[in-house]
Amino acid sequence: xxxKVERPGLLTSLQDxxxxxxxxxxxxxxxxxxxxxxxIANLLVGNQEGxxxxxxxxxxxxxxxxxxxxIAITGGDLSPQIDGESVPLWRPVYVRxxxxxxxxxCRTGSRAYVAVSGGFAVEEVMNSKSTYxxxxxxxxxxxxxxxxxxxxxxxxxxxxxxxxxxxKNKGGFHPFAAADWYVNxxxxxxxxxxxxxxxxxxxxxxHFTPASQKQFFEQEFKITPNSDRxxxxxxxxxxxxxxxxxxxxxxxxxxxxxxxxxxNPIILLADRQTTGGYPKIAQVITADLPLIAxxxxxxxxxxxxxxxxxxxxxxxxxxxKMQQLKMGLQLKKHxx
Amino acid sequence: MLTLNQMKDLIKxxxxxxxxxxxxxxxxxxxxxxxxxxxxxxxxxIQVGETPENQESISAAAAVQKxxxxxxxxxxxxxxxxxxxxxxxxxxxxxxxxxAEPFVQVGTKVEENQxxxxxxxxxxxxxxxxxxSGEIVEILAEDGQLIEYGQPIFVIKNVD
Amino acid sequence: MLxxxxxxxxxxxxxxxxxxxxxxxxxxxxxxxxHLRVKAFTDYLExxxxxxxxxxxxxxxxxxxxxxxxxxxxxxxxxxxSGKERSPxxxxxxxxxxxxxxxxxxxxxxWRVVEIPVCYGGEFGPDLEAVARHNHLLPSEVITIHxxxxxxxxxxGFAPGFPYLxxxxxxxxxxxxxxxxxSIPAGSVGIACSQTGVYPISTPGGWQxxxxxxxxxxxxxxxxxxxxxxxxxxxxxxxxxxxYKIYKVRIYEHKS
Numbered sequence: 152x153x154x155k156v157e158r159p160g161l162l163t164s165l166q167d168x169x170x171x172x173x174x175x176x177x178x179x180x181x182x183x184x185x186x187x188x189x190x191i192a193n194l195l196v197g198n199q200e201g202x203x204x205x206x207x208x209x210x211x212x213x214x215x216x217x218x219x220x221x222i223a224i225t226g227g228d229l230s231p232q233i234d235g236e237s238v239p240l241w242r243p244v245y246v247r248x249x250x251x252x253x254x255x256x257c258r259t260g261s262r263a264y265v266a267v268s269g270g271f272a273v274e275e276v277m278n279s280k281s282t283y284x285x286x287x288x289x290x291x292x293x294x295x296x297x298x299x300x301x302x303x304x305x306x307x308x309x310x311x312x313x314x315x316x317x318x319k320n321k322g323g324f325h326p327f328a329a330a331d332w333y334v335n336x337x338x339x340x341x342x343x344x345x346x347x348x349x350x351x352x353x354x355x356x357x358h359f360t361p362a363s364q365k366q367f368f369e370q371e372f373k374i375t376p377n378s379d380r381x382x383x384x385x386x387x388x389x390x391x392x393x394x395x396x397x398x399x400x401x402x403x404x405x406x407x408x409x410x411x412x413x414x415n416p417i418i419l420l421a422d423r424q425t426t427g428g429y430p431k432i433a434q435v436i437t438a439d440l441p442l443i444a445x446x447x448x449x450x451x452x453x454x455x456x457x458x459x460x461x462x463x464x465x466x467x468x469x470x471x472k473m474q475q476l477k478m479g480l481q482l483k484k485h486x487x
Numbered sequence: 488m489l490t491l492n493q494m495k496d497l498i499k500x501x502x503x504x505x506x507x508x509x510x511x512x513x514x515x516x517x518x519x520x521x522x523x524x525x526x527x528x529x530x531x532x533i534q535v536g537e538t539p540e541n542q543e544s545i546s547a548a549a550a551v552q553k554x555x556x557x558x559x560x561x562x563x564x565x566x567x568x569x570x571x572x573x574x575x576x577x578x579x580x581x582x583x584x585x586x587a588e589p590f591v592q593v594g595t596k597v598e599e600n601q602x603x604x605x606x607x608x609x610x611x612x613x614x615x616x617x618x619x620s621g622e623i624v625e626i627l628a629e630d631g632q633l634i635e636y637g638q639p640i641f642v643i644k645n646v647d
Numbered sequence: 648m649l650x651x652x653x654x655x656x657x658x659x660x661x662x663x664x665x666x667x668x669x670x671x672x673x674x675x676x677x678x679x680x681x682h683l684r685v686k687a688f689t690d691y692l693e694x695x696x697x698x699x700x701x702x703x704x705x706x707x708x709x710x711x712x713x714x715x716x717x718x719x720x721x722x723x724x725x726x727x728x729s730g731k732e733r734s735p736x737x738x739x740x741x742x743x744x745x746x747x748x749x750x751x752x753x754x755x756x757x758w759r760v761v762e763i764p765v766c767y768g769g770e771f772g773p774d775l776e777a778v779a780r781h782n783h784l785l786p787s788e789v790i791t792i793h794x795x796x797x798x799x800x801x802x803x804g805f806a807p808g809f810p811y812l813x814x815x816x817x818x819x820x821x822x823x824x825x826x827x828x829x830s831i832p833a834g835s836v837g838i839a840c841s842q843t844g845v846y847p848i849s850t851p852g853g854w855q856x857x858x859x860x861x862x863x864x865x866x867x868x869x870x871x872x873x874x875x876x877x878x879x880x881x882x883x884x885x886x887x888x889x890x891y892k893i894y895k896v897r898i899y900e901h902k903s
Contacts, residue, residue, distance in 0.1 A: 171702040171713070175689070176873040177807040177847070177865075180702075276867065286807055286848055288867045331602075332613040335584065339610070343585075354662055354670065377829070381851070399677060400804065400811060400842070402704035402711030404665045411853065412825040424850065425704055426804035426811075428823070428839065434665035437716075462666040463716055463735055470717045472610065478494075479609025 152269070152304040153217045156296045160212035160254065162380075165271055165290035166421075167203040170279035174425045180405065181281040181289065184380060184421050184444035185262055187340055188226035190473065192266035194480050195223035195243050195334065197311035203273065203280035203290070204266040209447065211254020211263065212296060220246040221268035221307055221315045225336070227260020227445050234326040242333035245318035250326040260445035268315065269305035284380070284422065332483070339472045345442045346452045351462050353408060353431035355398065363390040367432055368456055372416070376448045380422040383443065385452075389414025392430055403427045406435035406443075408454075418443060436462040438469045569619045571641040577606030577613060579628040579640065595623045596646070603641055606634060621645045659688075659747045661740055668713045669739050671747065677707045677813055677841075682801050685710055686877060687750055697742045698722040699735070705877065707801050707811060714739055759879045763845070763860050765794070765836050766891045771859035778821045778838060778855050789857065790885055792816050793836075793843065800879040808847035808865035808873040812881060815843040823853035834859045836883070847874075858883075861891055 156163075166189065169182025183189035183206055190200040205212075211229045224231050224240045231238045233250050240263075246252060254263070273280050273291055282290025291302055307315060314330070322328030336342060341349075356364065372385040390410050403409065407419040409429040418435060419427070420443065433454060435443060446452060457465075508519075581589040581604055590602050597603065598620045605612040625642035628634055660672040671688065674681035689705040692712065699718035704711045716735035723738040767790045768775040779786045798812035805811070815838070823839045828851060831837075835846040837854030846852065847864035864874045875881070 173807075173872065174702050174704045174713075175803060175877075176871050177803045177805060177809045178872060179807070277872065283807075285850055286865065286867065331616065332611050334610060335607070335612050337584065338607075351663070351666065354664065399707050400802075401670065401706040401709045402664065402668070402804070404668050404711075404713070406665050411827060412823075424805045426706055426802075428853075431664075434663075437666050459663055459666060459736055460734055466666055466716055467720060476610040479611045482494075482609065483611060 152220065152267075152306070154220070154252075154267075154302045154304065155215040155217060156212055156298055156300040156302070157215055157251070158213040158253075159296040159298055159300070160207055161210040162206075162208040163212045163296045164206055164282040164284065164294070165203045165273060165280055166206045166282060167280045168201040169421070170277055170281050170283070170289065173277050174402075177425050178277060178286070179283060179422060179425055181279070181283045181380075182421050183264065183281075185226055185264070185441040187441045187469070187473070188262070188264045188336065188444075189266070191241070191334055191336070191339070191476070192223045192225040192264045194477060195225070195241070196221055196266050196268035197308050197314075198266060198268060198270055200477075202266065202270040204264045204271075205296075207254065207263040207265065209257050209261050213251060213253040216246050216248060216250045216252055217301075218248045219319065220248075220304070221311060221318075222246055223266050224263060225266075225334075226263040228258040229260075229263045230255030230258055231263070236326070238327060239329050239333065241336065242330045243314060243318065244327055244329045245315060245322055246327045247319075247322065247325070257447075261447035262444055267304045268307035268311045272303035272305050334476060339469060339476065340441045341439060342442070345445070346450075347455050348439050348442060348452055349436050349457050349462070349465070350406075350408065350433040350439075350454045351436060351457060351459050353433045355392075355430035356432055358392050358394075358430050359410075359432055360391050360393055363392075364432075366390065367416075368454055371451045371453055373451050374446055374448050375415075378448050380420060382420050382423055383418045383446070384415060385418060386415050390416065390432065398428045398430055400426045400428045403431070404434065406437065406440055407431050408433045408435065420444070436465060438462070438465040567645060568624065569621065569643045569645065570639040571603060571615070571617060571643060573606060573634045573636060573638045573640055574615070575606060575608060575613065576636050577608040577634055579630065579632045579634045580605045580607060580612070581626070581630050583612075591623050591626075591641075593623050593626060597621060597623060597643065604628070615640070617641075617643065619643055619645070659744075661743065663736055664711055666736070667716055668711055669736065669743065670709050670711045671743055672709045674708045677801065679799065679813075681708050682799070682813070682877075684750075685802075688747065689877075691746060691750060692743075695746070697739070699739075704804060705802050706804060707813075712739065712743060759876075760797075760882065761875060761879055762882050762884050763862055764886045764890070765858040765860045765883045766886050766888050767793075767836075767858035769888060771888070771891070772836070772857040774821075774837075774855035775857045778819060778857055781821045782819055784818070789819050792819050793838075793857065794883040794885050798843070798881040798883075800875050800877055800881060802877055803873050803875065805844070805852075806846060806848055806850045806865075807867070808875065810844055810864070810875045810879075810881065812843050815841060817841060821855045824855070825853075827851050827853035831856060832859065834861060834864075836860060858885075859891070 166183040168186055169180040189204050192204050193200045193202045222244050232253050233246055276289040287293040318328040370387045372387040375384045375386050377384040403419050403423055408416050409427055409431050410416045411429045590604055597617045600616045602614045603617050604615050606615055621643040624644045628640045662670055664670045673684045685705050688710050692703055699714045701713040719735040719738050768786055775786050779789045796814050798814045800810045801813050802811045820841045821838050830849055831846050831852045833849045835856045836858040837856045839854040866872050
């Protein structure tokens, strides 16, 4: 089964849940910016939730589907279409061989995920199929997709066949057929409050002036165009450290908010380097990382302080909701 | 929380027994398994909920059907009006998300297969389609209400 | 340069790095003593991973441990923490604390010496003059001071294969750029405060760039994927610009 890339879009790459175990060699984690959307896309088509999927950024690709496919599209609404007709997100979709799968205007969010039942046939590099763009390894040939690329897909798992056939019959000669049920992402992620990102204090929070500490939680920050998978550079009134100091290099994580000397914070994300030397004012909680992934340059956000215990609680609650969703999907497939 | 395998075993055990109604509570959740006979065909309904200590006040539910729902037995016999009955247990929502317009309102003219509402169960939102065309006369459910299997949700009047 | 250290108990302080990682601090200064404790802890942790352990990043004076809070919590529910501590952070804290107190330090009396060719200044080292000015030296003096020292590889981080080196002379210490450059070429040799290192791949960064090496530090097809490892000793060998391309080709051909 395969897909041909006619136009690659702005930045389309294969990502899974990241590359762990090699950070001590400086090999970064990478992986999906919005891991929850990736996982749900996979679950909708009967894959293991950590299977690699296409991560699509702002301007989507145009793809020719070479054989019948079973897919799901999640994440931001980048106006997905099949043969020019609007396709719904957050549900399993049968796509007929020969169709053109493309994207239009970016309506909400900024990143979409497309999972294919059976997953994409690429080799793992250091235990992961994620693309490390700057390192040139992993995913599809270690890079973003280009026009002319042909990506192979694996055979779909047996448990997905029933639903696939049912949708195919429902579709008839139509280029696609979608299930009449779907997942609502707001039931797992705090989408309602996407411009109030919850954080806990960072390791060097106390090194900032009291005025800057207060400012960090009160002001609105704007996401600058210098923002990408490595990190989002955000702008507000410059923050100041108590005295000029530089940290001895130490580890950073997905969600670390560091502040270089110019006082404009950087939210470190999937393609962050493993270590850094700038003071860390705060850490975005894991449960809110999907919200950051869906913000785009020009948009604004604030930060709200919570405790570590609250952050852990929110993470565990989110995982509980994912578990319920998984069960719901298992039972659904039985029914179909 | 029951694992999927435990849930499957439960369904199987109740199905194969002469027990009609089976309920148990364990830490964090309660389960109700009920057999409902309709037109000589057996089907089972399972309701999974969380004990009051948990924050979710509306229980998540899952439905498993062995046979297809018998349409004639469940549809209204009134020729002028058609009642749309819930094909599953779930929480009723009139719109696809809080910011959207409701799918239909009283007075809306609908076509066969048009989406009328969604019923949410186990975090999945199921689109409920109209079986007939006509005009919505009455909406019998409220946003966030837990709807039982077979419960009437809409009354549609034939307009021609 | 490295003296064997034996006995003693590692001391540590811990704090969270977000809700899914914990930073274990072994000292406040960069020195070989702390380095050996960092190495010992990392080696032990990797050979005795706890349930939920994902990865760790050893740095100059700290080791950061990444974990899956859900898995940690589940283990905590059934293991020795049941009923008591529900916070995944606190569970991991306990586990690591026990590990640290039980740790013996690694002895070492042998290490690898790696010679790295570097072309200093010009197009390869755009910040050489700034470093010289900041330290009231001539650019040629900066080159001499930088290349005559032996450097210990304390850790690999920041980019794949990037060595953090200890042993740089304070005479050429220079602060980072105020705003990081958006892209620095692969092989660039840089200085940030009292640290020096080499960029194995093209990446953004705030370091002062004084030269470039044709050597490949990142080896994605090999295991480990890094030319250098924690504990190696590096010597920089100055080469003239005309030899840069030769070295580049030589290394490439040597590989194939």
